[in-house]
Amino acid sequence: MKVAVLTTSYPSDRDHGAGRFVADAVERVRARGVAVTVIGPEQFGHFGIAYGHGIVGNLRRRPWRAVLVPALLLNFVRAARRADADLLHAHWLAAGWVAARTGKPYVVQVWGTDVELARRAPWLARGVLRRARLVIAASRALADAARSLGAREVRVIPSGVDLPPEVGEEAEPAEVLYAGRLSPEKGVLELLDAAQGLNLVVAGDGPLRDRFPLARGFVQHEELQHLYARAAVVVCPSQREGFGVACLEAMAHGRPVVATHVGGLLDLVVDGETGIVVPPRDPVALRSALDRLLADKELRRRLGLAGRERARTLFSWEDVTDATLAAYAEALGTMER
Numbered sequence: 001m002k003v004a005v006l007t008t009s010y011p012s013d014r015d016h017g018a019g020r021f022v023a024d025a026v027e028r029v030r031a032r033g034v035a036v037t038v039i040g041p042e043q044f045g046h047f048g049i050a051y052g053h054g055i056v057g058n059l060r061r062r063p064w065r066a067v068l069v070p071a072l073l074l075n076f077v078r079a080a081r082r083a084d085a086d087l088l089h090a091h092w093l094a095a096g097w098v099a100a101r102t103g104k105p106y107v108v109q110v111w112g113t114d115v116e117l118a119r120r121a122p123w124l125a126r127g128v129l130r131r132a133r134l135v136i137a138a139s140r141a142l143a144d145a146a147r148s149l150g151a152r153e154v155r156v157i158p159s160g161v162d163l164p165p166e167v168g169e170e171a172e173p174a175e176v177l178y179a180g181r182l183s184p185e186k187g188v189l190e191l192l193d194a195a196q197g198l199n200l201v202v203a204g205d206g207p208l209r210d211r212f213p214l215a216r217g218f219v220q221h222e223e224l225q226h227l228y229a230r231a232a233v234v235v236c237p238s239q240r241e242g243f244g245v246a247c248l249e250a251m252a253h254g255r256p257v258v259a260t261h262v263g264g265l266l267d268l269v270v271d272g273e274t275g276i277v278v279p280p281r282d283p284v285a286l287r288s289a290l291d292r293l294l295a296d297k298e299l300r301r302r303l304g305l306a307g308r309e310r311a312r313t314l315f316s317w318e319d320v321t322d323a324t325l326a327a328y329a330e331a332l333g334t335m336e337r
Contacts, residue, residue, distance in 0.1 A: 001328060002035045004085035006076070006095040006106075010040035020221060021159045021245050022091050028160070028321040034328075037083055044072075044079040077101050087133075087332055093118055096128040107331050109136040109157075112242015112263065115145045126150035133331035136324075138243035139264030155327050158267065159245055160317035163308065167254035168229030174294055175201045177231035177255075179224060179246040180238075182206035182215065187237030187260060187280060194237075194286035198294070203227055228253040232300060233293045239280045241265050248315055251275075251307035256300050258289045274307035 005026055009019035019040070030036050076098045080088065088106035090099040093115070096108035108128060118125035126149055129135055135151040137143035143154045176198050182188050183206040191200075192211060202215040203224055209215055219227070228234065234250035236259040241247075243264035250257050251268065257275035259265040271277035276293065278285040293300050 002085045003087050004037045004039055004083035005089045006039045006080055007091040028317050039079050044075040100128050100131050105133050107134040108132045110142050110146050122149055134327055139267045141263040142242050157323045160320035161248045161252045161311050161315050163252045163312055170232045171230040173199050174232035175199050177201045177227055177234045179203040182208040185239050187239050190283040191237045193283040231255050244268050251311040254304040254308040256303035274310050275303055
C-alpha cells in the first residue's frame with residue numbers, strides 16, 4: 001500500500017511545532033511498512049503563507065495575501081496529482097478539497113478549525129466529505145459535526161501520545177501551565193481573569209500575545225515536555241476544541257487537567273477522575289477548580305496518575321496506528337470479509 005499524506009501544516013524540522021501530531025502519525029504508519037509520501041508546504045509553493053501563524057492566522061494578519069490562495073491551491077493540486085499513491089490521506093478540509101480534484105481515492109481527517117470554517121460554507125464541505133471514501137474525526141464531537149456537514153462514513157481516530165518513562169517533580173512554587181494559541185476561542189481571556197495572583201506559565205503565541213507579556217511564545221517540543229513535567233496543573237480553558245493535543249500530553253505526563261466542557265476535551269478528561277471539567281466562558285468556575293487542585297497535592301497526584309493511565313490505555317500510538325491502517329484498508333476495499 002502506498003499512501004500520500006496531504007497537509008498544509010507539517011514540521012519543517014525536528015524542533016518545529018506546526019503539524020507535529022501529523023508527523024508523529026506518519027512516522028508510526030511508516031514503521032508498519034507502509035510507503036508514505038508527504039505532500040506538505042515544503043513540497044508545493046505556498047508563498048510563505050503556510051508557516052508562522054498558519055494559513056488562517058497569516059491571512060487574518062495580512063488579508064491582502066488572500067489573493068495568493070488560488071495559486072497556492074493550484075500548486076497543491078498539481079503536487080497531489082503527481083503523487084504515486086494508492087490512497088490520499090488529507091488532513092483538514094482544505095487538503096480534502098485538493099484531494100477531491102486529483103481523481104485518486106482519498107480519506108479526509110477533520111481536526112476542528114476546518115469544521116468551524118466549513119459551517120460558513122457547508123455546501124463546499126459537503127462535496128469534499130461525501131466524495132471521501134472515509135472521514136476520520138479526532139473526537140466524537142468532530143464526528144457529529146462531520147456528519148452534519150454531509151459525511152457518510154465516519155471513524156473516530158484520535159491523535160496518539162507517548163508516555164514519558166516517569167512522572168516529573170512539581171516545581172516550587174506550584175505552576176499552572178497553559179500551552180496553546182493565544183486567541184479568544186482558546187478561552188485565554190477567561191484564564192487571564194481566573195489566574196490573577198497564580199504562578200501562571202504560558203507557552204504560546206497568537207493575536208492576544210500582548211495581554212500576556214510573560215508568555216514564552218511557541219516553544220520547541222522538548223522544552224514543552226519539560227514544562228508539562230514540572231507543572232502542578234495544566235489548564236485547557238477553550239470555548240471550542242476539536243481534539244486537545246495539549247490536554248492529552250499533560251495527561252501523559254501525569255498532570256491533572258482543568259478543562260472546559262467542550263468538544264474533544266470531553267473525550268479526554270473525566271470529571272473528578274482525571275481532572276476537573278468546568279463550563280466554558282466561566283472564569284469563576286475556572287478559578288475555583290484551580291484553587292481546589294492547588295490546595296491539595298494528593299488530589300493532584302491521584303487525578304494525574306489516573307489521567308496518565310487513561311492516556312496509556314485509550315490513546316497509545318499503537319492503537320491509533322492500528323485504527324489508521326484499518327481505515328486505509330477499508331477505504332481501499334481490502335478489508336478481510
